[in-house]
Amino acid sequence: QERNPRGIPKAPFIADVDEYLGPTPDVETALKEFQAALAKYRYMDHNLAQRRRGLEEKIPDIKKTLSMVEFLQERREGKSSTDAGDDDLTDDDDLDDEDAEGPKKPLQTTFELNDTLYAEAELEDTDTVYLWLGANVMLSYKIPAAISLLGSKLEAAEASLQTVVEDLEFLREQITIMEVNTARVYNWDVKRRRELREKE
Amino acid sequence: MASTSSQPQQINVTDLDLPQLADVRRQLEEELSHLSNSFAQLRQAQAKFRACIDNVGQVKPENKDKTILVPLTNSLYVPGKLSDHENVIVDVGTGYYVKKSRAQAAKHYESKVEYIRTNLEALQETIQKKQDNMNYLVNVMQMKLQEQAGKTAKA
Numbered sequence: 001q002e003r004n005p006r007g008i009p010k011a012p013f014i015a016d017v018d019e020y021l022g023p024t025p026d027v028e029t030a031l032k033e034f035q036a037a038l039a040k041y042r043y044m045d046h047n048l049a050q051r052r053r054g055l056e057e058k059i060p061d062i063k064k065t066l067s068m069v070e071f072l073q074e075r076r077e078g079k080s081s082t083d084a085g086d087d088d089l090t091d092d093d094d095l096d097d098e099d100a101e102g103p104k105k106p107l108q109t110t111f112e113l114n115d116t117l118y119a120e121a122e123l124e125d126t127d128t129v130y131l132w133l134g135a136n137v138m139l140s141y142k143i144p145a146a147i148s149l150l151g152s153k154l155e156a157a158e159a160s161l162q163t164v165v166e167d168l169e170f171l172r173e174q175i176t177i178m179e180v181n182t183a184r185v186y187n188w189d190v191k192r193r194r195e196l197r198e199k200e
Numbered sequence: 201m202a203s204t205s206s207q208p209q210q211i212n213v214t215d216l217d218l219p220q221l222a223d224v225r226r227q228l229e230e231e232l233s234h235l236s237n238s239f240a241q242l243r244q245a246q247a248k249f250r251a252c253i254d255n256v257g258q259v260k261p262e263n264k265d266k267t268i269l270v271p272l273t274n275s276l277y278v279p280g281k282l283s284d285h286e287n288v289i290v291d292v293g294t295g296y297y298v299k300k301s302r303a304q305a306a307k308h309y310e311s312k313v314e315y316i317r318t319n320l321e322a323l324q325e326t327i328q329k330k331q332d333n334m335n336y337l338v339n340v341m342q343m344k345l346q347e348q349a350g351k352t353a354k355a
Binding site for chain 2: 061062064065068069072108109110111112113114115116117118119120121122123124126128129130131132133134138
C-alpha cells in the first residue's frame with residue numbers, strides 16, 4: 001500500500017468493482033472496511049485541522065516577538081555606535097538625527113498588567129531578554145541567542161504548517177476516493193441483486 | 201397551552217399529559233443551564249475585576265525602583281522599572297483607554313465589581329424561581345405517572 005511522505009496510506013480507487021471483489025463477492029465486509037478506513041481518515045483530518053489552527057495562532061506571535069527582539073538589538077547597536085562614534089568622528093550629524101537625546105535613551109513603554117489595566121515603565125538597557133517557552137518555563141537569553149532561537153522556532157512552525165496543509169489536502173482526496181468507492185460497491189451490489197432476482 | 205412555558209402554576213398543568221410535561225421540563229432544564237452558565241461567567245468577570253484592583257494596588261511608590269520584568273509580547277519579557285507609579289491606564293471599553301490616578305482606577309474597578317454583584321443577585325433570584333417551577337413540574341409528573349400506573353393496573 002502506498003503512503004504519502006507523512007505515512008498516511010493512500011486509498012485505492014476501485015476502477016472495476018467486480019475485479020476488486022473477486023469470485024466470491026463479500027460486499028458486507030468490503031463496505032465495513034471502507035467505513036473503518038473513512039473513520040480513520042476523518043479522525044486524522046480532525047486532528048490535523050486542530051494542529052493547523054494552533055500553528056496559525058502561534059506563528060504571528062513568534063513573528064511579533066522576533067521583531068521586538070530585533071528592534072531591541074538595533075537600539076542597542078545604535079547606542080553603542082554613538083558611543084564609539086563620539087571618539088572617532090567629530091562630525092556625526094547622521095547619528096545625531098537618530099539619537100537626538102544623547103547616548104542614554106531608555107525606552108518608555110506601556111505594558112499590560114491585566115486585561116483592562118496598563119501601566120508605564122522604563123526599559124533598562126540590557127543585553128538579556130527573557131523568553132516564555134510555555135509549560136511554566138521561562139529562560140533568559142542574550143539578545144543574539146534569542147534572535148536565533150526565535151528564528152529557528154518560526155522556521156519550524158512555518159514548515160510544520162506547510163506539511164499540515166499538504167496532509168490536509170491529501171486527506172481530502174483520500175476521503176473522497178473512499179466515499180466514491182463505497183458508493184460504487186453499494187450500487188454494484190444493488191445491481192447484482194436485481195440481476196439475480198430477475199434470473200429467478 | 202398559551203402560557204405554559206413561563207408560569208406552570210397558573211395554568212392547569214395537571215391537564216397536560218406526560219409527553220407535554222416532559223417537553224416543558226426539558227425546556228426548563230435548558231433555561232436553567234443557560235442561566236447557570238451566565239452566572240458562572242459573571243462570577244469570573246467579577247474575579248477578574250477584583251484582580252485588577254489588586255494590580256492597581258501594586259503600582260505603588262514603594263515599588264518605584266524595583267526591577268520588574270516588562271512583557272513586550274506574549275512570550276517576551278524585558279527587565280525594566282516602573283516609571284509612572286501614580287497613574288495607570290484603564291480600558292473603559294469601546295476602544296477608549298483612560299489614564300487615571302491609582303485611586304480613580306481602584307474606584308472604577310470597584311464600581312464594576314458592585315454592578316456585577318447586583319446583577320448576580322438578580323440572576324440568582326431568577327434561577328431560584330426556575331428551579332422551583334421545575335420542582336413543581338416534576339411533582340405533577342410523578343402524580344400523573346402514578347395515576348397512569350393505577351389506571352393500567354386496573355385495566
